[in-house]
Amino acid sequence: MREIDYIRISVTDRCNLRCVYCMPEEGVELLKHHDMMSFEEIYNLVKALVPLGIKKIRLTGGEPLVRNNIETLIKMLRSIPEIDDITLTTNGILLEKMAKDLKKAGLSRINVSLDSLDEDRFKKITRWGSLEKVLSGIDKAIEVGLTPVKINVVAIKGINDDEFIKFIDYAYKKDVQVRFIELMPIGESDEEAILKHYPIDDIKKLIETKYQLEVNENIRTNGPAENYNIIGGIGSVGFIGALSHKFCSACNRIRLTADGRFRPCLYLDKEYDVLKLIRNGASDEELRTFVREIILGKPEGHNMEDGWGDQRRKMSQIGG
Ligand code: SAM
Ligand code: SF4
Numbered sequence: 001m002r003e004i005d006y007i008r009i010s011v012t013d014r015c016n017l018r019c020v021y022c023m024p025e026e027g028v029e030l031l032k033h034h035d036m037m038s039f040e041e042i043y044n045l046v047k048a049l050v051p052l053g054i055k056k057i058r059l060t061g062g063e064p065l066v067r068n069n070i071e072t073l074i075k076m077l078r079s080i081p082e083i084d085d086i087t088l089t090t091n092g093i094l095l096e097k098m099a100k101d102l103k104k105a106g107l108s109r110i111n112v113s114l115d116s117l118d119e120d121r122f123k124k125i126t127r128w129g130s131l132e133k134v135l136s137g138i139d140k141a142i143e144v145g146l147t148p149v150k151i152n153v154v155a156i157k158g159i160n161d162d163e164f165i166k167f168i169d170y171a172y173k174k175d176v177q178v179r180f181i182e183l184m185p186i187g188e189s190d191e192e193a194i195l196k197h198y199p200i201d202d203i204k205k206l207i208e209t210k211y212q213l214e215v216n217e218n219i220r221t222n223g224p225a226e227n228y229n230i231i232g233g234i235g236s237v238g239f240i241g242a243l244s245h246k247f248c249s250a251c252n253r254i255r256l257t258a259d260g261r262f263r264p265c266l267y268l269d270k271e272y273d274v275l276k277l278i279r280n281g282a283s284d285e286e287l288r289t290f291v292r293e294i295i296l297g298k299p300e301g302h303n304m305e306d307g308w309g310d311q312r313r314k315m316s317q318i319g320g
Helices: 039-052 070-078 095-105 119-126 131-144 161-173 190-195 200-207 274-279 284-296
Strands: 006-010 056-060 085-090 109-113 149-155 176-182 213-215 226-230 236-240 253-256 261-263
Touching: 006 039, 039 070, 039 274, 039 284, 056 070, 070 085, 070 095, 095 109, 095 131, 109 131, 119 131, 131 149, 149 161, 161 176, 161 200, 161 226, 161 236, 176 200, 200 236, 253 284, 261 274, 274 284
Parallel strands: 006 056, 006 253, 056 085, 085 109, 109 149, 149 176, 176 236
Antiparallel strands: 213 226, 226 236, 253 261
């Protein structure tokens, strides 16, 4: 059986932005509060799963920082001795004011999603986000020690491909790891996503026209990123090629949606309702058996190239 030591937990399907490749501007159907897992339910489930080897947790969403009192959940998860790493993926809008409390609550480090360093373009991509707020959030996260801070850049042909080098200029001067992520056909339009796909090998080649990169085996990662030092610089760069470099056989993650469904693979439209079991009073052993079977059924590979279709849940609903 693969070792699954890492779980991604979506704490909400709500978001304070509407990135064009992720969510429509209006008409998003949101979960009812009662259908979302409570902090108590998440905590008890994680505790029950610890004997399976779970040690690391990533909180995501929607936007995890819009879930009320998220620090309380972090504190609760931190109190489980076997959990040694809690991270969070955020759009960074609320980070400046929350970073200190997140650190105090026990968050280990943070990933910030940022697709453009140009204010107008950033607004176009996120529909109404403020670049200035995100950049101040990143600085604050570094200041309070939520490090290493990773910056997730979704590479989109014709939208931000003229900024790839600019992102490395930024990482050259700042202690961050910029990670380029291939756009996946999961959000608003499959066809568009495939047309706008920019392979990571090409991004790397482009960067190497200006910078020298050196493989870094030591950068801590839970998954599929290839990591490089930027010679002479402070920060580093990573590449995640979900489409062009399938990493399914090395995938060590399972996802829990905000409404308590386990999803063994982001790309397969198969979910298992653990919240129903919990609310029906399942014992810890029953929960472990349920999850063990899900892990055994993890697929060997995905068919992302075939597209996503309109019917399936979107990234913000699954937990990116
Ligand atoms: N709201 C938080 C954020 O933006 O960081 C967390 C959730 S978001 C769904 C998680 C990550 O998924 C973000 O880095 C976002 O850019 C990425 N994402 C969303 N849709 C995507 C797509 N179609 N292809 C690749 N990455 C995507
Ligand atoms: Fe919100 Fe993150 Fe999706 Fe952007 S990528 S709309 S910030 S959930």
